[in-house]
Amino acid sequence: MPMNMSESLSATRPDLEAADRALVEGVIARQLRPLAKTITLIESQREDHKARAQQVLEALLPHTGGAMRVGISGVPGVGKSTFIEALGLYLIEQGLRVAVLAVDPSSSVTGGSILGDKTRMELLSQNPAAFIRPSPSACSLGGVAEKTRESMLVCEAAGFDVIIVETVGVGQSETAVAGMTDIFCLLQLPNAGDDLQAIKKGIMEIADLIVINKADIDPAAAMRARSQIKTALHMLRPASPNWTVPVLTLSALHKQGVADFWNAVTDYRKALTASGEFAAKRQQQAMAWMWELIDSGLRSRFRNHPQVRHELPALARAVEEGSTTPSVAALRLLGHL
Structure with a gap:
């Protein structure tokens, strides 16, 4: 007679406490409450919680790795939250489940963070096929939450098809997010100014996809910015011989160009999977x-x-x-x- 999930976990992971076994079972069963509680356990700074979190992650590990990990960054005001909501709703329409790990800036004085992404993504947060988790960065490198990587694994174990990591777009946060996602997408404004300054910061060098948002405000300016960025990209050495970084224009507010964006993400995955770079990147x-x-x-x-x-x-x-x-x-x- 085949064992149920609880009996299987008891047999393979006898070190798991009953409460932690319930978390693992709930995550695998795609229940949002156990998912949220597991991420809270992972983010805890208590030593006993850290030990428990590692055991839970080990139990979940066989169920991870199936999602597309998308990093999104851009300066404040570029429309990241509006874009992520439009993208998330589009993906859900395609039958996919979407998790958003929104990394908020923490106050260097109080240690608090804005945690307002659920408010800014109101429609997406109410959709049962979506999960939004704002994580305080606790002043870690570049505003990236220390436990974001573990949170991604838990979301994958919960069966989410796409995991979006949004960064605050300051300091070295872009590098950190690019180092934990499959594709790193940079959002720009149509009037972003000197494109050479972006190259000096090294941000464009790590971007796999560049998007000019709010193109509806001034289409001519958006096209000029697109042309400037494409010219600037020719000055950089490509990160992959199998991928040319596309520069897209869209309007997240009016949901124009979102399908083209996801088609580019899909093309990227196909190109790097065929060359073996996709798996190698995750291993690295x-x-x-x-x-x-x-x-x-x-x-x-x-x-x-x-x-x-x-x-x-x-x-x-x-x-x-x-x-x-x-x-x-x-x-x-x-x-x-």
């Missing part, structure tokens, strides 16, 4: 993720080491005063590991 991202975790883990253990905590203040003062060199101080502290 997984390895980079592992080393990032190792790096942050080592830093945490180093800072919490009793001898390091005891000697660090005096050595830091000595470095500031010039009575010892940074290298001597660093080697002495590292010697405690």
Whole structure:
């Protein structure tokens, strides 16, 4: 007689607590409440919660990897939330399920975040085929939530076909999002100004798809911006020999051009899958993720080491005063590991 899901988990993961087993079963059964509770567990800073979260992720891992991971970035005011809502509703019409992980800026003073994406995506948030999760960034690199990668895996295990990661579009957040998604899309305004400045920032170098939103406001300006960006792209070395970065114009507000955008995403996946780059990119991202975790883990253990905590203040003062060199101080502290 075949085992049910609960019996199967008990047999394969006997270390899972009953509450965590219920979370895993609920996520796999595509229930939104267990999904939200699992992401909350993953985002928790409590040590016991971190241990539980890793066990839950291990149990969910066989059910991950099937979604298209789409990163979207752009300066404030470019219309990211309007575009994501239009795209999400379009994909749902095509029979797909959509998860949005919206990364909000946290206040450097209070640690709070805006968390307003559900308000800005009102229609999408009410659709049963959508899941929107605003995640406080807790001042992590470039405003990207530290646990976004794990949250993506949980959403994949819950059966979502497309996972959209929206970033605040400041600092190095674009690089971080590009490093965790399959395709990175940059939204631009028709009057964005000097396109060379964007190249200096390195943003266009990592974009797989560039979209000029709000093209309905000034179509002529949108076409000029498109021409400028396409010219600028010719100055850059392509990230892939099998893909030429398209520059599209659309109006998210009027839902014009959304289908063309998704067709471009589909073409991108087909091109990179055929060449083997798609799978290789995910493997590289997984390895980079592992080393990032190792790096942050080592830093945490180093800072919490009793001898390091005891000697660090005096050595830091000595470095500031010039009575010892940074290298001597660093080697002495590292010697405690």
